[in-house]
Amino acid sequence: MKRIISASVIALAVSACSTYSQEPVDTASIEAAVTEQAVSYEPAPLSQLVAEVDIPYDKFVLDNGLTVVVHEDRKAPLVGVSVWYDVGSKHEPKGKTGFAHLFEHLMFNGTENAPEDWFEYIQQMGGTDVNGTTNPDRTNYFQTVPTGALDRVLMLESDRMGHLLDAVTQEKLDNQRGVVQNEKRQGDNNPFGLLRYEIFENLFPKGHRYHHSTIGSMGDLDAATMDDVRNWFIDHYGPNNAVLVLAGDIDTATAREKVQKWFGDIERGPEVVHPAVDVPTLAEExxxxxxxxxxxxxxxxxxxxxxxxxxxxxxxxxxxxxxxxxxxxxxxxxxxxxxxxxxxxxxxxxxxxxxxxxxxxxxxxxxxxxxxxxxxxxxxxxxxxxxxxxxxxxxxxxxxxxxxxxxxxESVGGFGGKAPQLASGxxxxxxxxxxxxxxxxxxxxxxxxxxxxxxxxxxxxxxxxxxxxGERTEGGEDRGGAVTGPDSIEDIAQANYCAEETCDLSQIATQAQADRDTLPELQPLQGLDFPDIERATLSNGMEVYFAHRDAVPTVSVRVEFDAGRAAETAETLGTQRLLLSTMGEGTERLDATDYAIAQERLGANIFNGFDADYTNFSLAALAPNLAPSLELLAETIRQPGLRANVIERERAQLLNALSSELKNPNSIADRTGRRAIFGPHPYGLPTSGLGSAARLEALTEADLRAFHATWLRPDNARIFVVGDTSLAEVTRLLEASFGDWQAPATAKPERNYSAAIPEPRQRIILVNRPNSPQSVIYGGQVLGLTGRDDLIPLIASNEALGGGFLARINMNLREEKGWSYGAGSQIASGLDRVFYGVRAPVQSDRTGDSISEIRREINDFVDARGVQPNELERIVNSNMRELPGQFETAGDVLGGLVNIVRYDRPDDYYETLASRYNTLTASQLDLEARRNINEGDIVYIVVGDAEVVAPQLDTLGLEVEVIEPQE
Missing domain, CATH: 3.30.830.10 (Metalloenzyme, LuxS/M16 peptidase-like)
Structure with missing residues (x-):
């Protein structure tokens, strides 16, 4: 049972304590040192960890009240840009619940001087970690962009703040209302989806500002008007009610000049008076x-x-x-x-x-x-x-x-990096x-x-x-509202904000100091500098791959075995999952509690998992505690406890997890779809690694030990390390913890990919899940490619069809129709085969229409209207310019390092991608789509209420099979 402890708004920056060395690896010296080593490692004291932490910043305030915070971090040519507005759902009046969040959606639909969708601009400049969120207290917008794109993103953010209203239309409001309502349905449709209502409605009394959930009620969302949009913007989105944070490759003087240029001409908004919020106490249990x-x-x-x-x-x-x-x-x-x-x-x-x-x-x-x-x-x-x-x-x-x-x-932006933490404070x-x-x-x-x-x-x-x-006795359609207070947004404005203001558009008129007629030019953008990959081999033959990163004093380690779900069959499935669950609960020396305590004292996280082809054990360690953390990782892998009582405990938990899968619409879709599309092939096994309850109940300790002995052996593994250390140091430590681990005399195992994949037969499999306010559509087709093939052109082609926010499938079902919170398609690769998959959660009454639209979009893309010039431009620019942001953290680098080794790519693979993308042509991408994607081979799975959905599917002209959820 591993979990992340949730701190409140604690955020820290790290002045890295680097142990990096460029000295060559002296294997003989390492082996001699290990032979003599008898050191008992102790974790670094808390005071040392505290001393590593520093997050310097400068702060200034523009004349219009905008507060700006700047943090300089030159590790990469990136800047995290985070804008936080002091408004959330607690500011919503009676009858307008969900409006703060609905307005957040509208902020992505274009402004007066930048009318396109926000993601069009961000992708063109290579932005990453892009999003906006709303909670009861605030609304924030954030992205990480290349340094050369900073002027452009500041122009866009300032345009949202000062030049929005003329771009908001009734059509956009109606569309985003539908999107948000489908977001609500999607959340409600999941197990425990109504929990959010229960918490707030029962702990906070009616009239309390935290009584209603941020998503709001359907009725209130239906009632939102253009006047509400206008007044909400005027009353809450002035610069004096906002914080702008720039963190990364930027200094204060440059930041001040740019922010003044783009935000300085926006007039102050009304002075906001926030509602009083107390901590209530229930009168009785x-x-x-x-x-x-x-x-x-x-x-x-x-x-x-x-x-x-x-x-x-x-x-x-x-x-x-x-x-x-x-x-x-x-x-x-x-x-x-x-x-x-x-x-x-x-x-x-x-x-x-x-x-x-x-x-x-x-x-x-x-x-x-x-x-x-x-x-x-x-x-x-x-x-x-x-x-x-x-x-x-x-x-x-x-x-x-x-x-x-x-x-x-380690991140300058995103959800939990430096920019949002500084903004929150x-x-x-x-x-x-x-x-x-x-x-x-x-x-x-x-x-x-x-x-x-x-x-x-x-x-x-x-x-x-x-x-x-049991079956739900109530739904979420009418929940999320029920506040009391002022009767309208206008009443709140008059009561709180407008005593000395006119409360009209003149409050946000600008002085036209900045030229907004054209987007600022992108300055020269630096390419990706992927860390050098260093290699070593332990005395037992285990290969070590290392990349140095010292932005924070941490080290990430992955020990990867050639196994994965491909090491099992439908008859044995569940063995590996039970083994790994039990291995996560102790070693021969340490019981479950002592094992957990050992990690906590080190500030280390050891976790395991598997995908279709590989099984891995990962370590997230603090650099000062790397030695004892590696010892604990090696003990975890080499000396599993596998105690009888722990096996029984983990078995019970996995039986419960399996039962949960059979009730979760997304898990049902995955299990059903993989079985239908891949058949007996290992890729047809559920991604959870759980088969039948009978198999889980029958597994013995001997079964677990046999899998461990067969697959988790040193000649079947390699080690990846990224972080604040050196190859020489990490090799010395790995030699001490893994070097004496010898392979058994038996032959090394091989995965079995020989099972035949069924010939494609298009049909719809409807899995009945009564009382579902939303249907999950899942479709798939097996392609004649492997993970080691060059997939760049095909993946790029799918970016136009379904591989991103602006792709055709999502823009159709979400942005045009408003039937889904998000839909798309992807190219998923494994060692043996590549898979084209479509996924679309949609409102139940539009299930048939949505499948029809998906089919139309795929056929139109492949047969008639391939990649268009604007799509090609976006694909090329975004993929070239996003590369530095894609490898900002050690975890990102670790993933790239693993992929290079897994798929036999050259060490400079990621550094050459920019030039690869720059040479792509529309005809090349169209050819890849025609070669590989065939809508007539796609099998569609629908998980939803058969009573509502089945009549819609009967009109599509496809065979429909109705089933119940199956193991």
Missing amino acids: KTKVTTDQISTTRLYRMWTVPGSNSAESVPMNLASAVLGGLSSSRLDNSLVREDPVAVSVSTFNYTLEDAGIFVVQADVKPGVDPDQVATKLDAQIADFLATGPTEDELQRAKVSTMAGVIRGL ELFANDPGYVERQLDQMAAATPEQVHALARKWLSRPVFNLVFNP
Whole structure:
């Protein structure tokens, strides 16, 4: 049970402590040193980790009130641009729930001076990590762009802030309303999809600003008008209500000049008065029981707690980690390991600006009385409140949290990089460096302080929520609203913002200082400098591939075995999944709790997994703790515990996971589609690696050990390392931990790809899932290619058809029709075969129409209207210019390094891609599509309510087979 501990808004920048050396690898010296080595490694102290952290910044404010924060990070020619507006769903008046989020969507549909879709401009300039999000407190927009594109993206962001309204039409509003409503349906359609409503509606009373969910209600979304759009923009999107952060290849003087040029002429907006939000307390304990299409009963215990700006927030995060956030937590040990009455437990402290939600949850082990689990769960909570955390528990929580924060700071932008963390601190605490104060607070927290605050907040009346398996008794169509307060956005504006303002468009008139008639020219863009790949071989023959990255003091390691799902058959499927699950719960020396504690003390994460062709064990380590972390990784792989009680515990969890798969629409589509398209071929096995319940129940310890001995052996593995170390150092450490691991005398195994793939027979397989507000469409075709073939032209061709936001399938079903939150197609490659797949979650009443449109788009693209000039330009420019952003982090580099070795690419493969893309022609891409994509060979899977969907499918002229979900 590995989980990421959720800190509040803790963000850190790292001044890397590099151990990089260019000295050659002296294998003889390494072996001699290993022979004499008898060192007992200890983790670096927390103080050393804290000392590694620094996030310098400059801050200035324009005359119009725009706050600008600048952080210089020259590791790559990239700048993270993040704009945060101090407005979210808590600002919505009665009858307008969901509007903040709906407006966020409208901000991507073009402005007065840049009328095209936002992604058209961003892709042309090579932007990455592009998105916008809304929560109860704020709305943000972000992207990472090449340094040479900074002027252009600043012009675009400033145009959204100062020149939007004339570009918003009724057609755009209606379209995005449909998109958001399908986003709501998509969330509601998933197991536990109604949880978001239960949390906010029960913990926060009617009239409280956090009472309704950000997605809103269908009725309120239907009621949104153009006047609402106009007033929302005027009242909330002025520069004085925003924070702009530039992080990366930029200095303050340059930033000031550019920001003044593009944003300085936008007039201030009305002064915003924010609604008062308190932390409510339930009058008495509350319990609600509901049903959902889930595999087992889930119990929740919830309380409101202080928000992120409170000094009590960080200690409550630590309390959550000790109680149920760490893998070694109190709840894990009591309810999952020692007396396994639950298949999983967890806690998290979800902190908003003005309040937080402390959640404890437990999934009941099938066959166990939920009341028994509830009693034990409550007893553990009570014991924690009585005793508090120990010093050791608290220390592990701090180190684990710190490690996660450090890893997140390698990115300059995105969801969790430096720019959004600085923006969050400024917006909510008026201090970009607030994150460092939180870090200091975390380091100084004592068991007594955490204990006292846990007692203070968790001794109050609790909300008990019980989800039982069964058909849903209520849907989400009319949920998400029900606020009270001012009757309209206009009333809020008049009451709060407009005492001295005219509240009309003159408030956002500009002084026309910046030339917006044409987009700023892109400055010279630097190409990708992929790190040099260094190689070594351990004394036992294991190959080591290394790339140096020192942006943060971390090291990523992957030990990869030639195995994957191709090492199993339909009859044996589940063996590997149970083996790896059990291996993640201890070694011969360390039981599950001690194993979890060992990782937490090191700030290390060890995890495993597999895909179609490979099985891997990965390590995310802090550079100061690399030696003991590698020792623990080697022990994990070489000396699995495979204790009988752990096998039984993991078996129960996987049986529950399998049951969950058979209720999740996306998992049902994957299982059904792969079986229909690939047949008995290994690629026809479910991606989860779970076969039948009978197989899981029959597996023995001997089966697991046999798979381990057969496939997880040193002559079947290679090691990849990326991070803040050197090849010489990492080879020395790997020699110590893996060098004496010898291969058995038996022959090395080979994957078996010989099973025949069925001849394609187009049809629709409808999997009945009653009461589904949305259908999942999944289609696929096996191509006559392998992963080692040159797939660049085919992948590029599909970018026009279905491979991106602006591709035809998505623009049709989402942006034009409003039937889906997102749809598309992809080229998925494995060693043995390549797969063309289509996926589209759509509203149920448009399932047949959507399949018809998908078929039309594919046939039109292949037969009549191939890649158009504007599409080719976008494909070439985006792929050339995105390359530096695609390899910003060590994890990105690790993935690239693995692909180079897996598919026998040259070391400079990624550095040559720009020139490859620059020579692509439309005729070349059209030829690739015609050679490989045949709509008549696609088998379509539909997971939805057969009563609603079947009549629609009967009109398509294809064979339709209706089935129930199958193992």
